[in-house]
Amino acid sequence: MKNLFIITLLLCSLQGCTQEKNTITSLTYKASSRGLFYDIALSSQMISIQKERSSNKRSEVAIPEKSWEELQKLLEKLPTDIAENTEVESEKLWIDAAIQGELSLIRAKGTATTIIHLDHSNPPAELKPLIDRILSLAESVE
Numbered sequence: 001m002k003n004l005f006i007i008t009l010l011l012c013s014l015q016g017c018t019q020e021k022n023t024i025t026s027l028t029y030k031a032s033s034r035g036l037f038y039d040i041a042l043s044s045q046m047i048s049i050q051k052e053r054s055s056n057k058r059s060e061v062a063i064p065e066k067s068w069e070e071l072q073k074l075l076e077k078l079p080t081d082i083a084e085n086t087e088v089e090s091e092k093l094w095i096d097a098a099i100q101g102e103l104s105l106i107r108a109k110g111t112a113t114t115i116i117h118l119d120h121s122n123p124p125a126e127l128k129p130l131i132d133r134i135l136s137l138a139e140s141v142e
Helices: 004-024 065-076 091-097 128-139
Strands: 024-032 037-043 046-050 059-062 100-107 115-121
Touching: 024 065, 024 128, 037 059, 037 128, 046 128, 100 128
Parallel strands: none
Antiparallel strands: 024 037, 024 100, 037 046, 046 059, 100 115
């Protein structure tokens, strides 16, 4: 009985570690063109934004816990292979007629980073709610 308890405890702790590694702990969104520059970083504690390419000045504010939870729910809806299966629907991106966006999802303890390139004005349907939420949170930072 004691051995069964130890095995169960061990399996539960290993499962917890696996889930922790897959948890997205922070994300960044960058959009850049000749007339626009966004570098937005979000974590469970803070929103940080840089709006000028030529300046290293970043504006930072604490992120409301409710907003971070909303982001986590949106992230949970994304397929795990989102980077491999996301197709850019806008051909304007490839001919330099669209604003290039880049979404980076950073997992626990830096174990993995998923980078998705997209058209800032026309993100893929599965990413649109997430991108819209990131941009709305960034507007709250001055």
